[in-house]
Amino acid sequence: xxxxxxxxxxxxxxxxxxxxxxxxxxxxxxxxxxxxxxxxxxxxxxxxxxxxxxxxxxxxxxxxxxxxxxxxxxxxxxxxxxxxxxxxxxxxxxxxxxxxxxxxxxxxxxxxxxxxxxxxxxxxxxxxxxxxxxxxxxxxxxxxxxxxxxxxxxxxxxxxxxxxxxxxxxxxxxxxxxxxxxxxxxxxxxxxxxxxxxxxxxxxxxxxxxxxxxxxxxxxxxxxxxxxxxxxxxxxxxxxxxxxxxxxxxxxxxxxxxxxxxxxxxxxxxxxxxxxxxxxxxxxxxxxxxxxxxxxxxxxxxxxxxxxxxxxxxxxxxxxxxxxxxxxxxxxxxxxxxxxxxxxxxxxxxxxxxxxxxxxxxxxxxxxxxxxxxxxxxxxxxxxxxxxxxxxxxxxxxxxxx
Numbered sequence: 001x002x003x004x005x006x007x008x009x010x011x012x013x014x015x016x017x018x019x020x021x022x023x024x025x026x027x028x029x030x031x032x033x034x035x036x037x038x039x040x041x042x043x044x045x046x047x048x049x050x051x052x053x054x055x056x057x058x059x060x061x062x063x064x065x066x067x068x069x070x071x072x073x074x075x076x077x078x079x080x081x082x083x084x085x086x087x088x089x090x091x092x093x094x095x096x097x098x099x100x101x102x103x104x105x106x107x108x109x110x111x112x113x114x115x116x117x118x119x120x121x122x123x124x125x126x127x128x129x130x131x132x133x134x135x136x137x138x139x140x141x142x143x144x145x146x147x148x149x150x151x152x153x154x155x156x157x158x159x160x161x162x163x164x165x166x167x168x169x170x171x172x173x174x175x176x177x178x179x180x181x182x183x184x185x186x187x188x189x190x191x192x193x194x195x196x197x198x199x200x201x202x203x204x205x206x207x208x209x210x211x212x213x214x215x216x217x218x219x220x221x222x223x224x225x226x227x228x229x230x231x232x233x234x235x236x237x238x239x240x241x242x243x244x245x246x247x248x249x250x251x252x253x254x255x256x257x258x259x260x261x262x263x264x265x266x267x268x269x270x271x272x273x274x275x276x277x278x279x280x281x282x283x284x285x286x287x288x289x290x291x292x293x294x295x296x297x298x299x300x301x302x303x304x305x306x307x308x309x310x311x312x313x314x315x316x317x318x319x320x321x322x323x324x325x326x327x328x329x330x331x332x333x334x335x336x337x338x339x340x341x342x343x344x345x346x347x348x349x350x351x352x353x354x355x356x357x358x359x360x361x362x363x364x365x366x367x368x369x370x371x372x373x374x375x376x377x378x379x380x381x382x383x384x385x386x387x388x389x390x391x392x393x394x395x396x397x398x399x400x401x402x
Contacts, residue, residue, distance in 0.1 A: 005074075005078075009074055009075070009078065012075055012078060013078050013082060016078060016079055016082045016083075017082055017086075019055065019057075020082060020083065020086040020088060021086070023051055023055070024048075024051075024086055024087075024088050025047065025048075025051070027047075027356070028044055028047050028048050028051075028088070028089060029086075029087045029088065029089075030355060031043075031044040031089070031353075031355040031356060032044060032087060032088065032089035032090075033087060033355075033366070033367075033370075034353070034354045034355035034359065034366055034369075034370055035089070035353070035354070035355065035370075036208055036210060036354065036370050036373035036374035036376075036377050037210050037212045037377055038090075038163075038212070038377065038378075038380065038381070038384075039090070039092075039093065039163055039164060039212060040089040040090060041353065042092075042125065042164070042167050044089050044355075045089055045090070045091065045092045046092065046122050046125075048088060048089050048091070049091060049092055049096075049122055050122065052091075053120055053121065053122070056069065057069060057079070058091070058096070058120055059096070059100070059120055060075075060076055060079050060080075061076050061096075061097065062100060062104075062116075063104065066100075066104050066112065066116050067116060067117060067120055072310060073306045073309040073310040074306060074310060076306075077251050077302070077303070077306045080251045080254065081251060081254040084251075084254035084255040084257075084258050085254060085258050087258065090255075092125070094125075094126040094127055094128055094163070094164070094168075094172075095119040095124060095125070095126040096119060098126075098128065098172075098242050099115075099119070099126055099172050099242075100116060100119055101241075101242070102172070102189070102229060102238055102241065102242050103115055103116060103229065104116065105241065106189075106229050106230040106234070106238055106241075107229050108226075110226070111191075111226075111227075111229065115191070124169060124170045125164070125167055125168045125169055125170070126168055126170050126171065126172060127162050127163060127164050127165045127167075127168035127170075127171045127172075127194075127216075128162065128163065128171070128172060128173075129144075129159040129162060129171045129172065129173035129174065129192065129216060130142075130159070130173075130174050130239070131159065131160050131161045131162075132144060132157065132158060132159055132160055133158065133160050133215075136161070136383075137386070137387050137389070137390055139174070139239065140183045140184045140187070140236065141183060142174055142175075142176060142187065143157055143176060144156070144157030144158065144159065144173070144174070144175045144176060144218065145157055145175065145176050145179075146175035146176065146177050146188060146190060146223070147177075148177070148225070148232075151224060151225050151226075152222050152223060152224050152225060153175070153177070153190065153222070153223045153224075153225065153228070154220055154221070154222060155173075155175060155190075155192070155218045155220075155221040155222075155223060156218060156219060156220060156221075157175070157218055158215060158216060158217045158218065159171075159173065159215070159216045159218075160204075160213075160214075160215045160216075161204070161213045161214075161215075161384070162201075162213060162214045162215065162216045163212055163213050163214075164212070165194070165201045165213075165214040165216050166201050166203060166211065166214055168194055169193070169194050169195055170191065170192065170193060170194060171191075171192045171194055171216070172189065172190070172191055172192070172229075173189070173190045173191070173192050174187055174188070174189060174190075174235050174239055175187070175188055175190055175235070176188075177232050177233065177235075178232075178233060184236040185233050185236070186233060187233065187235035187236045187239070188228055188230075188232050188233060188234065188235040189228065189229045189230055189234065189235040189238045189239065190223045190227055190228050190229070191223070191227040191228075191229065192218075192221065192223055192227070193223075193227075194216075196221065196222065197220075198218060198219040198220045198221040198222075199216065199217070199218055199219075199221055200216070200217045200219075201214050201215075201216050201217075202214060202215045202216075202217070206376065206377060206380075207376050207379075208348070208372070208373035208374075208376035208377045209348065209349075209350035209352070209373060210352065210373065210377060211352070212377075243385065243386060244314075244316075244319050251299075251302050251306075252298065252302065252322060252325075252326035252329075252330075253295050253296070253298040253299035253302055253326070254299065256295045256298070256326065256329050256330065256333060257292070257295045257296070257299070259333050260288065260291060260292055260295060260333055260336075262367070263288070263333070263336055263337055263340055264279065264288060266340060266365075266367060267279035267284060267288075267340055270340055270341065270342075272284070273342075278340065287336060288336070291329065291332050291333060291336065294325070294329055294332075295329055297325075298322065298325045298326060298329065301318065301321060301322055301325070302322055304318075305318050305319070305322065316398070317394055317395060317398035317399050318399075320386070320390075320391040320394040320395050320398075321391070321395055321399070323385060323386065323391050324388055324391040324392065324395070326381075327381040327382045327388060328382065328388070330378050330381045331375075331378050331379065331381060331382065334371070334374050334375040334378040335375055337367070337371040337374065337375065338371045338372060338375050340371070341364065341365075341367075341368040341371050344363060344364040344368045345368050345371040345372060346372050347362070347363050347364075347368065347369055347371075347372060348372045348373060348376075349362075349369055349373070354366070354369060354370055354373075
């Protein structure tokens, strides 16, 4: 695998670097650094989305025919890597990376024409209605019911762990349209307008004190049949397509390596308790080196997947491997941050946000203030998007033939 950039790719990298240097707002960058959650708040994420949309780069992983850049897989990876290394916030993933590929792959011409431009403009802010109480890892057992009534469906049930449902005006949703036969065959994929009677959103506060997820209740909610994506009963196939993008559609390693570098720099100013900088402690250096090597190995796997995609092949079960490794590394790095700051890293400030003029003053540094809530929040990495156990089973079955 040749990982050297061509002259054209190197020129593209330099263009991205220059754009980020000149156009990434300082408030957005500092806000992302002080956000302990997986998904940054809309006031940060949408502000950065607007900058990229004005440049024509927001749909960086979209085909040009749908308003995207039409970039190659290598260009997309370069863009994500440079954004990570500059400290830019993660993009709003639900609409841009999860729903959009579903729409241009399975959607009708009318759905593409209506929804894709609204994702780019920010007019629609999406959340994902998959998990239910009792139906998380075993997603096929979901019970949220959609009954056909002429040219509409009537929905009843609930969804849980619904990220940013309290901000969203739309939800893409898996529902049960058939209770007979194989349970996977009775699932359909609907687009739900959240601004209608019968919908209530109940907040769920995490152990870190963040309001990131919710439970959504649907009572006699109406969805036009025209807002069903794919055929009735095709929801399971579409969900597998979407989850493959969720698990392996991003490059995780550059962000992990960037965060690790931030910790290495901070360790030069933190005391080891013996009058020396923690950065000079051999045990600390070994921990840093172990995590850095693992992150670099993950980057090689991701580059191999990029190479396969560039050749027109699907990413396949390798996405489960990158999700598994990235989840564990995310937790390892966030634990390093807590250990770096010692007792000062255990501050669990419950007020939000931790950025901007409204932020409570830190006891030590902003990075120390965010260490504990970020670590607690990162515990969810080994659960969402398919738990570590689910990813291990996929790898065992599809890669190792066990």
